[in-house]
Amino acid sequence: MLKNALTSVYNFLVGDLRILIGVLVLLPLVALVAQWLPSVAGLFMLVLVIGTLFVTLRYETIPKRQEKR
Amino acid sequence: MQWATVFSAFAASLVEFVEAFTIVLVVGVTINWRSSLAGTAAALLLLAVLVGVFGVSLAQLVPLDALRLVVGTILLLFGLKWLKKAILRYAGLKALHDEEAIYEHEMAELRAAGAARSNTFDRFGIAMAFKSVLLEGLEVAFIVITFGVTSATTDAQRMAGLNAAALGALAALVLVVIVGAFIHAPLRQVPENTLKFTVGIMLTVFGTFWAGESLGINWWGTDLALLWLGITYLLVSWGLVTWLRGYAKAGSVAPPISANTPL
Numbered sequence: 001m002l003k004n005a006l007t008s009v010y011n012f013l014v015g016d017l018r019i020l021i022g023v024l025v026l027l028p029l030v031a032l033v034a035q036w037l038p039s040v041a042g043l044f045m046l047v048l049v050i051g052t053l054f055v056t057l058r059y060e061t062i063p064k065r066q067e068k069r
Numbered sequence: 070m071q072w073a074t075v076f077s078a079f080a081a082s083l084v085e086f087v088e089a090f091t092i093v094l095v096v097g098v099t100i101n102w103r104s105s106l107a108g109t110a111a112a113l114l115l116l117a118v119l120v121g122v123f124g125v126s127l128a129q130l131v132p133l134d135a136l137r138l139v140v141g142t143i144l145l146l147f148g149l150k151w152l153k154k155a156i157l158r159y160a161g162l163k164a165l166h167d168e169e170a171i172y173e174h175e176m177a178e179l180r181a182a183g184a185a186r187s188n189t190f191d192r193f194g195i196a197m198a199f200k201s202v203l204l205e206g207l208e209v210a211f212i213v214i215t216f217g218v219t220s221a222t223t224d225a226q227r228m229a230g231l232n233a234a235a236l237g238a239l240a241a242l243v244l245v246v247i248v249g250a251f252i253h254a255p256l257r258q259v260p261e262n263t264l265k266f267t268v269g270i271m272l273t274v275f276g277t278f279w280a281g282e283s284l285g286i287n288w289w290g291t292d293l294a295l296l297w298l299g300i301t302y303l304l305v306s307w308g309l310v311t312w313l314r315g316y317a318k319a320g321s322v323a324p325p326i327s328a329n330t331p332l
Binding site for chain 2 (some may be wrong): 014016020021022023027030031034035036038042045046047051052054056057060061
């Protein structure tokens, strides 16, 4: 029951592990850069968000993933 | 009347109301108005309770940066998910919803279940509207409190300042609702995937902006950053669609249409 509830919350909030990992990794990195190099932190965050999207989409082009989908 | 306070609060609140209303509007158009309005009503109720209980001390009690981080992160997660699916559909790697067929299928199912489409609550839609209205509503409350009490030295001045700031915020809300009422009808004519793509871009933009602000980023152009972030994501998404079309042409087959496919 707990597993079902957690799966349900995960599917509702994310549904894609790569996006979750990407966002959870980028936030502390951006916080760090914002502290030391505030002038480039915005650009850095933009690049990381785009990178997360790119990696997620790249994964979708793997043949096995396409068959599964 | 402190007209300077009225105009300052109007201008500042207008930006916040536009941000909240944009998300309420897209949830209403893409999911349904019932969910959008339910989320909005719940957020307004919580806001009223918070303001009623804490009054002007609210500005010191609520950690706005923490709230921005949570809401921004969730919007970023939702936004990237929507954007990914919309890009895959545009590229031909995921089937486009056959909107009319799905609509008919859903209506037939709902008729069989004795319910109408507009009567179904959608938890995603409610959550999106709730979070956005709560965050922006709190920001407006802070604007009213800050602008209202900043220059006051006596209780009477403070009360007059709060009234003037509240009037400015109210005028901004009325303006945003009136403009929104005019533009929501044309939005319904836009194809489903185009709307979802746009919503994905917008959620990602707001998520990036709020999460970034909470982490200490001073966005270039402050609120104007929403515009250039949107343009950047739009251009990048266009590039990604072009890139992925190569994979679609190389022989991948889009899956069959399913009425139950999320998004």
